[in-house]
Amino acid sequence: MAKPADIEADLTLEISGSDVTPDRFQRATAAFFDLLGEVGKGVAAKGEPLEWRVQVKQGSNLVGVLPGPRLSQATATGTRRVIVAGLEALQRAAEEPPGFSDRALLCLKRLIGTTPAHDEGDFTIAVWGQKVPVPISGSLADNVRELLNEAYTDQGSVEGHLRTVSEAGGFRIVLYEPLFGRPVRCDVPEHLMSNALTLFGKRVEVFGSISYRRDGEIARVRVEDLVPFPDDQQLPTHDQVRGILRANA
Template sequence: MAIRLDDITTDITLEIDEDVISIADFQKATDSFLGLVKELSRAVSGNADAASWQVKVYKGSVGVGVSPLSSGLDSLRIRNVMVSGLRALADGIRPGEFTDKAIEHSKSLASLFRKSNVDPNVRIWSQREESVRVGRSVAAGAEKLLAAVYEEDGSVDGILEKVDGHGKLQLVIYDVLNNHAVKCEFANEQLPQALASFQQRVEVVGRVRYRRDGMPVSIRATRIINYPSKPDIPTLTQMRALLSGSAST
């Protein structure tokens, strides 16, 4: 059931115009919507205030809205970025302030009701001023932007933060500068090194798959190289002693 325009009191509102919705789709919708709000809040207003929103669930309809709790949140800017960004994604254009996570959340939101042949009637409202439909074209645009299109030998480096043994062995490393995640497939014999390198900086060498914009998506690892830990890095004084030949052996 649609939300009446006069009933909207929140700054950003998700509306799902369906009489019945499954638990799975409702959870997916709310998780994706709130994840998108927080991710764009980080991009616009910074990490400190990203979660400073209060949530309202609308009665008599499938609707969830958020309003800012912190004066540090630029709500007008965030909702303008969200609406214009979703329109850009529908045209296959990457919005400037949308991170990969924001694009993933948008794709998930646009992929509701997969079993239905009808484009989902899902909208996001900027107060009562305007709305944008989050249809299949948004999911298609997001998929195109995030998909790998070519591969070659290379390497990626970052902090190893996840190791997954469900099915094929995978680890995930995050770039130190932009927190971009890269999935890495590795062999059984590399598992001890992967576990020992958890939360450490590593370089993974192998066959890298890249997106159209040159960002790495995944890699089939042939080697995992550990960066030296902090205690193993010589201090400036020790380096001077080494260079002068006066370091003790």
């Protein structure tokens, strides 16, 4: 593996080992550049050109990327941070990181696919954020595969407290289930985002297409509508419910 002193770009792909073939090198760099472009689209301002420059060090397998003349430093820095933080998060858990769209995850899966399975062969990949490497490890690969392994979908609804609203990498919200507090990622169409912002922090119910993993856990909800639950003070009291039941008896 390279040393921090070898790294000159803010974001660098390192491909190392004795089994680096031209095909693997080409596929790995193509997947990396596609990941860079996909994440960058969610960070860049509207209409900002995603213009990068490539830096290849002589005698090494280090491929660095630098912002081009028309790409702002803020976008370049933001893209690097989203990619590095996302890779670090995916090493820990099979939860989609902020700023990673489905297409970004597929790009990452392609990058992972260039590495040998079960440690067969001398070929490793790492992504450096400035001077800190993030290896493309087995746990990261397993978590990405689990995220993309949706078993079936069904129409339905999910309720929870709306505590996250994000536009990075696509419009989405995150609900936290009332019973166990598990996060549920929800993809939201743009025309519902203003409604989601007004409901931030409240208990809501979302309706749409629900994707489930093989273990039955919800992978995501593609939201078609969302509505607030009534405030506690708007709900009938116990005595009022008893009165309603007696009146209808």
